[in-house]
Amino acid sequence: MRRRLITLGNAVAVFAALVALWQLILWIFHVPPYMLPSPYAVAKAVGARFPSLLTSLSITAEEAAGGLIAGTAMGVVVALIFAQSRWVRKMLYPYTLLLQTVPIIAIAPLIIMWVGAGTGAVTLIAFIMSLAPIIANTTQGLISVEENLVHLFLMHNASRAQLLFKLRLPHSVPSLFVGIRIASGIAVIGAVIGELYAGSSRVGEGGLGYSILYASSQLQTDYLFALVLAATVLGFGFLFVVMFLEWYCLHRWHESARVPETD
Amino acid sequence: MSSDVEVPMIQFAGVRKSYGNGQAVLDDLDLVVLKGEFVTFIGPSGCGKSTVLKLISGLTPPTAGTISVDGLTPKNARETISYIFQDASLLPWRTVWQNVGLGLELEGASKDRRRETTAALLELVGLSHVAKAYPRELSGGMKMRASIARALATSPRLLLMDEPFAALDEMSRDRLNEELLRLRAEQKWTAVFVTHSVAEAVFLSTRIVILAPNPGRIHAMLPVELPPERTAALRSTPEFDDLVGKVSRTLREALTS
Numbered sequence: 001m002r003r004r005l006i007t008l009g010n011a012v013a014v015f016a017a018l019v020a021l022w023q024l025i026l027w028i029f030h031v032p033p034y035m036l037p038s039p040y041a042v043a044k045a046v047g048a049r050f051p052s053l054l055t056s057l058s059i060t061a062e063e064a065a066g067g068l069i070a071g072t073a074m075g076v077v078v079a080l081i082f083a084q085s086r087w088v089r090k091m092l093y094p095y096t097l098l099l100q101t102v103p104i105i106a107i108a109p110l111i112i113m114w115v116g117a118g119t120g121a122v123t124l125i126a127f128i129m130s131l132a133p134i135i136a137n138t139t140q141g142l143i144s145v146e147e148n149l150v151h152l153f154l155m156h157n158a159s160r161a162q163l164l165f166k167l168r169l170p171h172s173v174p175s176l177f178v179g180i181r182i183a184s185g186i187a188v189i190g191a192v193i194g195e196l197y198a199g200s201s202r203v204g205e206g207g208l209g210y211s212i213l214y215a216s217s218q219l220q221t222d223y224l225f226a227l228v229l230a231a232t233v234l235g236f237g238f239l240f241v242v243m244f245l246e247w248y249c250l251h252r253w254h255e256s257a258r259v260p261e262t263d
Numbered sequence: 264m265s266s267d268v269e270v271p272m273i274q275f276a277g278v279r280k281s282y283g284n285g286q287a288v289l290d291d292l293d294l295v296v297l298k299g300e301f302v303t304f305i306g307p308s309g310c311g312k313s314t315v316l317k318l319i320s321g322l323t324p325p326t327a328g329t330i331s332v333d334g335l336t337p338k339n340a341r342e343t344i345s346y347i348f349q350d351a352s353l354l355p356w357r358t359v360w361q362n363v364g365l366g367l368e369l370e371g372a373s374k375d376r377r378r379e380t381t382a383a384l385l386e387l388v389g390l391s392h393v394a395k396a397y398p399r400e401l402s403g404g405m406k407m408r409a410s411i412a413r414a415l416a417t418s419p420r421l422l423l424m425d426e427p428f429a430a431l432d433e434m435s436r437d438r439l440n441e442e443l444l445r446l447r448a449e450q451k452w453t454a455v456f457v458t459h460s461v462a463e464a465v466f467l468s469t470r471i472v473i474l475a476p477n478p479g480r481i482h483a484m485l486p487v488e489l490p491p492e493r494t495a496a497l498r499s500t501p502e503f504d505d506l507v508g509k510v511s512r513t514l515r516e517a518l519t520s
Contacts, residue, residue, distance in 0.1 A: 146352070148348045148349075148350065148352040149352055149354070151320075151322050151346065151348070152346065152348070152352055152365075153369065154322065154341075155320060155322075155341055155344060155345070155346045156341070156365070156366050156369040156370055156417070157341055157342070157369070157370070158369045162369055166368075166369070167354070170354070170356045171356075173356070252397055253355045253356045253357075253397040253398070253399055254355065254356075254399075255399065
């Protein structure tokens with residue numbers, strides 16, 4: 001507890017130092033506010049436009065969460081299929097690499113063409129981006145079961161379904177959470193990027209990415225900063241929720257989950 | 264412990280086992296284990312001790328020869344067999360209670376029977392007080408007790424044990440040896456045991472099979488003529504010491520043969 005307080009203290013001190021440096025740069029170089037607003041101006045923008053900031057934040061949060069949850073469900077199903085045989089893995093695994101390497105920015109216009117601009121398209125982009133780490137980590141967890149445990153199940157004439165759902169699946173849960181943790185950050189980034197292209201089906205109302213684009217076109221740099229800050233907070237929030245879920249599910253039996261860690 | 268009628272439980276006939284590279288791990292294995300026996304395989308590393316258990320359980324097929332268990336092929340005899348592994352092999356996400364009930368659960372036993380059997384076995388191995396604990400919270404000896412309870416829950420007639428107590432300290436090992444014999448006296452299963460420890464082999468067995476390496480083969484078989492009721496006191500008798508000496512000597516011969 002005491003050590004955690006010290007860590008928190010360090011983080012706050014670093015934050016304060018960064019804000020001070022920021023203000024110092026403004027004073028020394030006389031940067032105009034449309035290039036770099038002061039910390040105070042950003043704080044004021046947050047206060048003045050809090051309701052619309054919150055609306056943008058909740059839109060992006062919904063899209064990212066939708067993509068992440070759908071990506072987790074789909075990723076687990078794909079991993080269960082991959083766990084069936086080495087053959088299946090060899091045949092299909094290269095295509096999951098494709099998911100990771102396809103430049104999402106390049107296919108975003110295509111997705112908009114297919115499903116239309118708006119939250120649907122953005123959720124789909126977040127979904128596609130969060131799939132790969134979940135598939136990779138869950139598959140690893142499913143196939144790395146100790147030989148003795150497999151033998152134990154075989155000695156009780158366990159069926160294929162029992163082997164999968166009573167042994168491989170629970171064994172893979174810690175790896176699944178590693179995947180979700182990685183995907184949670186990616187889903188938020190995916191949603192923001194998606195919004196830059198397909199942010200809104202209505203003018204003037206959209207998620208963080210859409211609002212960032214809009215604020216920059218209006219040279220509202222202070223609000224732009226506030227939006228970037230909100231996106232960062234959102235990413236942290238996602239990570240925090242996933243880490244809490246991980247702790248909740250694993251702390252009773254799994255060594256690594258006894259103390260939540262960020263890395 | 265031997266019955267009047269000698270009924271074979273396990274029969275090896277001309278068994279040979281080699282893996283990919285063609286070199287035999289086990290060769291010329293001819294052996295009959297009778298019902299009610301406690302047979303221990305002992306020998307240096309790489310003499311195929313664990314392979315013997317894998318063959319009996321049908322987890323690996325023989326390259327040549329035949330094995331029958333209770334008159335059946337090993338795979339078909341699995342309902343009568345329980346296997347205890349060296350590292351307890353408990354499922355970490357299940358409590359002790361849920362681990363002990365695993366075998367019955369996989370075999371589709373009714374909930375009532377599972378509850379009764381699990382409770383009785385936890386009582387038997389002295390783990391009732393940690394039924395709700397997870398394996399991570401147990402000592403090595405307690406984990407092994409849970410593993411034994413799990414193996415006995417399906418009422419096996421043949422128990423295969425692969426160095427089950429190798430990772431334990433000597434005191435826990437001795438205690439578990441005594442408990443194992445107590446359980447056997449009550450439940451009358453046949454046992455095939457693998458160990459590195461001569462004293463453990465002598466204390467537990469009715470017969471000791473000494474294996475020689477490269478390729479693994481039977482070097483000698485020694486009956487253990489000690490009284491069937493064995494307690495801790497047996498370890499300090501001259502008869503016990505004599506047998507330990509004799510097995511150790513034969514084991515050394517096996518290494519140089």
